[in-house]
Amino acid sequence: MIFTKLNRKTQVNLILQCMGMLIGTITHLLWIIKHGFFSAEYNVGVLSMLFWDSLTFLDPIAAFLLILRPKAGIWVTAIIIVADVLHNGSLCVNVLLSTDVPVISWAKNEWMFWMQLFFGLFVVATFKGNLIALKTNR
Template sequence: MVRGIVLVYSVGFLIGTYTHTQGIIDHGWLAFPVPLPVGLYWDALTFLDPLTVLLLWRRPRLGLGVATAIMVSDVSVNTAVYRAGYLGPSVPHMVPLSLFDQALFGLFVVVTAPLVWHLLPPIRRRST
């Protein structure tokens, strides 16, 4: 079960890697017209998303924390960007499909991360 959930996380974060890489290819670094901190954050995700996948498989507890933090912050930032109208006018009571998909994935991560954490084998301490 843990491997299956981590596999779903991995696919989601690799899709994020693709999305942010494509954004840089299409619009360059520090995507205009969003504020500089948003552009920096989105560009950083190009590297943080694949790092998260690596951590999920090599250091799963650390990876779970990073994955959760990224999803909470990314959904929040993207929602704020959409609502502010930086990428075009927002439509009342409507959510773009890409933001909806991302929010569902984020919800999946936030809801399942505690379960995965508890199902992981205990951390073995090195004896000195």
């Protein structure tokens, strides 16, 4: 198994990313259990609903790939988190621009986005090092 041959730092990076993707899975799964697929509670368009509901299935695939097939896993994870941060970030900015809510209140209300952004920055920051470790198999 490639994962066990990687250096400890890379293993920790992949485990943390795996945990982040599983947290995303749980978040989407809990939403679907409470509101159902394509819920009107999203208060967004159909494409956004489809995107978020699809993450219920894509996030755990990425999580397992990070351990079982790390090279594919880091690519899939990076693509998912970058797309998710861009998508959710645009929605968050639209909320800020379309309401009179103070910026501080807006920032507090969007705490889940900030956590996602920090996770996304971690994934992007470790991407190259993880790829190098996988190529050298250390």
